[in-house]
Structures are given as structure tokens and as C-alpha cells.
Amino acid sequence: MAQPTPARTHHDWWRSAVIYQVYVRSFADGDGDGTGDLAGVRARLPYLAELGVDALWFSPWYQSPMKDGGYDVADYRAIDPAFGTLAEAEKLIAEAQQLGIRTIVDIVPNHVSDQHPWWRAALAGGPERELFHFRPGRGDHGELPPNGWRSEFGGPAWTRLPDGDWYLHLFAPEQPDLNWAHPAVRQEHEEILRFWFERGVAGVRIDSAALLVKDPRLPDFVEGRDPHPYVDRDELHEVYRSWRAVADEYGGVFVGEVWLPDSERFARYLRPDELHTAFNFSFLACPWDAGRLRASIDETLAEHAPVGAPATWVLCNHDVTRTVTRYGREDTGFDFATKVFGTPTDLALGTRRARAAALLSLALPGAVYVYQGEELGLPEADIPRDRIQDPMHFRSGGTDPGRDGCRVPLPWAAKAPYAGFGSHQEPWLPQPAHWPGYAADLQADDPGSMLTLYREAIRIRRDTPGFGDGPLTWLPSPEGVLAFARGDGLVCVVNLADTPTELDGHSRILLTSGPLDDQGRLPRDTAVWLLG
Numbered sequence: 001m002a003q004p005t006p007a008r009t010h011h012d013w014w015r016s017a018v019i020y021q022v023y024v025r026s027f028a029d030g031d032g033d034g035t036g037d038l039a040g041v042r043a044r045l046p047y048l049a050e051l052g053v054d055a056l057w058f059s060p061w062y063q064s065p066m067k068d069g070g071y072d073v074a075d076y077r078a079i080d081p082a083f084g085t086l087a088e089a090e091k092l093i094a095e096a097q098q099l100g101i102r103t104i105v106d107i108v109p110n111h112v113s114d115q116h117p118w119w120r121a122a123l124a125g126g127p128e129r130e131l132f133h134f135r136p137g138r139g140d141h142g143e144l145p146p147n148g149w150r151s152e153f154g155g156p157a158w159t160r161l162p163d164g165d166w167y168l169h170l171f172a173p174e175q176p177d178l179n180w181a182h183p184a185v186r187q188e189h190e191e192i193l194r195f196w197f198e199r200g201v202a203g204v205r206i207d208s209a210a211l212l213v214k215d216p217r218l219p220d221f222v223e224g225r226d227p228h229p230y231v232d233r234d235e236l237h238e239v240y241r242s243w244r245a246v247a248d249e250y251g252g253v254f255v256g257e258v259w260l261p262d263s264e265r266f267a268r269y270l271r272p273d274e275l276h277t278a279f280n281f282s283f284l285a286c287p288w289d290a291g292r293l294r295a296s297i298d299e300t301l302a303e304h305a306p307v308g309a310p311a312t313w314v315l316c317n318h319d320v321t322r323t324v325t326r327y328g329r330e331d332t333g334f335d336f337a338t339k340v341f342g343t344p345t346d347l348a349l350g351t352r353r354a355r356a357a358a359l360l361s362l363a364l365p366g367a368v369y370v371y372q373g374e375e376l377g378l379p380e381a382d383i384p385r386d387r388i389q390d391p392m393h394f395r396s397g398g399t400d401p402g403r404d405g406c407r408v409p410l411p412w413a414a415k416a417p418y419a420g421f422g423s424h425q426e427p428w429l430p431q432p433a434h435w436p437g438y439a440a441d442l443q444a445d446d447p448g449s450m451l452t453l454y455r456e457a458i459r460i461r462r463d464t465p466g467f468g469d470g471p472l473t474w475l476p477s478p479e480g481v482l483a484f485a486r487g488d489g490l491v492c493v494v495n496l497a498d499t500p501t502e503l504d505g506h507s508r509i510l511l512t513s514g515p516l517d518d519q520g521r522l523p524r525d526t527a528v529w530l531l532g
Ligand code: GLC
Pocket: 068, 071, 072, 108, 171, 207, 208, 257, 318, 319
């Protein structure tokens, strides 16, 4: 069993960490009812320790009617009964800690579930109405929404209640937005942070972190007019400064879900008294192209440097197309707006590139996120239309396939029922017929598997000084080839050109994402870690 190393116990652990995202519902099913749970995670902690990750980020595990996969929270202090109990979560946090693995919880501050007590009290006409955004409609009879804001999932961001008023929901109607101008909303969230820090969590992921504050006048959005009525409002920084003071009491860290095109605006969230880190979505969305990737890496490093925050590197998560699928398509970038059913995909090509991308991202300066199943090389699954659950699909009018394809329950054992996810009941989302071929037990002993590559890469990354936080130096390289040095003589080369590239002047090959050719050259769509 892996022992905690200095990298895991150092107070700056988050600057160089490998953080594994657990989507509990689909990770492992301990009680066999078809839904993943905390018992399943606890049983798989040895697997995660062997993978070598420093921390686990749990997508929301709170009590929820699951209208948006748990991002609709009914009680931020209770575990959903389908997942387990608070006592089990506490045990899980402690057991993971014993293996040197920290826990990060996911806080959803922009909205609550329509089953949250505040929303129920608001609907009953209580003073809790002030905690949300209620407005009369426009038009002679109030029949038009108060403004033209659109939901992130499609359709209007307003729903009318039987009493005639409208309420705001930037996501699904079952996720009413909170009014962050109200002090009770702020106070409640600081108490929720304390609640989880007191239970031993090391960090908090902040959902939709740039959307909380709305212009109180709720004006229409006008393209090109700043500031935006609800994205990236300046008032947010004051919220995060006071959150930071709470986190500092516990030594906790934040990672913000901040999707912003403007890198200068993005970096403001990472000032020393605000969030420690934020997800790097421009790298995630970047196509498989050497010039574009290099530009994305340079821009990332340049935007983080002035605020002293480490970068993060993310290839996928529970919202986006799985990496091996994305890289196997003609358009290798990611954009929610362009997702359609039936995009042709070359999985062998995508897998080769995803292996190379794993070595690329694990060699870059900062922290790396691995989404469950990424280490198994799982592709995006096609979900039969009548089994789709994601509100994004329904609110697009059925044109967007939604996000369920990256949320399919994991295959653990090739020969077991439901590929070892659970036992007696079919998983909540159907697994494709080829799923057992990706099972962790098959891959564990296969030197050529994705799992072996991730294990090896993470092990080398931990054991070799120079990886993680620190400087990066680009090396001269042919067109279409990325080559950079880290630490004392570490070199990462990624070949995105059509032809093989020479590897000169190194003393040792630490790891390759695929075999070199018979002349010792690095083939296309392959990466290598070298010692100079
Ligand atoms: C974030 C989550 C996504 C969720 C949305 C609303 O983008 O990652 O899964 O649907 O917020 O909470």
C-alpha cells in the first residue's frame, strides 16, 4: 500500500496535487441497488491509493432530489440517503486521510433545490422570499418573463408561479437562484463551509462560482455591454474574500468553477486573499493541436504568475465529453454549443491522443484533475434516448445529447454483473455492451492499459522532484512537437505532427504513452518523459 509522502502532507500540497473527481452516483455501488454510494467509495479507497492521487473531489453528495445529478441541494449538511449517512461520510474522510488522501467537497452556492426548506418557506409566502429573485412579469398581464435571460441549460431563466410572480433560475426550474445581496445567504454559506471544514475536509470546490451575484436591477443582457448582469460581477470578490478568511482558519483550500474567456478577469479570483485555484477550462476546451495547446499553456502560466496561484490542468469532468471520444473526432475542442448526437469518432486515435495528453498535463506546472474513468480510458457512452436523465438534454428540446454519456457507472470487474459496478440491480444509467472491456481488473495487470499508464505517471510524478508547481522552459522543437523542461533535467515531448520525431540527448526514458518506432523515434500522437 502506498505510504503518505512529503508531497501529500506539505501545507502547499494543493499547488502540485493530483486530484481525482468522484461522481458518487456512478463510482461504485456498495449495496447493489444500482446507484453508487459512500460504501462503494470506501471499498475502493485502496484502488485510489494505488492510483496515487493526493485528494478526492466529491461532486455533491448531499440530500437532493437529483434533478441535476445532485447540483440541486435540499440539505447541505446531510448526505443523500441513496449515498449513505453523514456518519459514513465522516468515516470516509478519516479513512482516506489515513491513506494520505485529502477530501474536497463541492458547494453549490448559486442555487438550491426546490426541495430546500428556504424555497418551500418562500413558496408558502414567508420572509424567505427575500432569499430568492421573485419579480412580477412584463406585459399587460405579467405574462412575459421579467427579462430575457436564458437558462444555462436552454430556455428562459424564469418560471412563473401560480400566484403570478416569476422566479429566476439560471439552471433548471428545480434550481431557484439565491439572492446573494441578502446577508442571510452569505451567513448560511459561511456556516456550511465551517460545517465541512470541521468534519476534516481539506478543500471546497465552488460550483458556478462566477454567477452568484446579479445586478439588482436585473437588466437585459446586451452583447458587449459591461458589466454583465450576472456573470463575473465585481461584488463576488468581496464574497470570496470573506470565504477565504473562513478557509484560512482551517487551512482549507478552494477550487473555483470559473468559466471566463477573459484571462485577466479570471485571474482576479486567484488573488492571494481569494480562491487558491480555479479550473483551467481553456486547456480543457483546447483542440489537439500543438500551436493551440502551447498558446493555451503559455496564456495559463502568464495569467497565474502575477497573482502567484498555481495553474490547474483538466482534460474532462462530469459536464464535458470524455477525452478519448473528443480527441477521436474531427473537432477535438470542446464546446457545449456544438454537441450533437451521432458524431463520428475514431476511438483508437482518441485513445492514443488521450494517453499523450495524460503525460502532457501531468508534466505541466501546477495541479492536475483526473475525472473518474479517465484513468480507464472510458469513452463517452451513447445513452438510449429514453434513458437520458440530464436536464440539459430536455431543455435543449432534445437536440443536445446532454452529459449522461460521461456519467455512466464505472466498470470494475469484467466478468461480474454490470461490470462489477453493483450486483443485483441495473445501474441508474445503462452501461454500453463494450463496458466490461474497460474494467479496472482487466487493466490492472496489463502493462499497456490506460490504468497502468496513469498509475506509472502519477508514481513517477510523485517520486521525481521537478514535477508539479515550478517553472517550465520550452525547448526548441520541430513544428507540431511540444517539448519542455521541468526541474533538473526532466523533459516532456509530445508529438502532434504527422511524422515521427527524433529524441536526442537524453540519458533515460522515464515513461512513454506508446511505443517508440524501430529507430527510437517518437511517433505521432505520442508523448514521452525523459531525463536529460
Ligand atoms: C456546474 C456543474 C454542473 C451543474 C451546474 C449547476 O456547472 O458542474 O454539473 O449542472 O453547475 O449547478
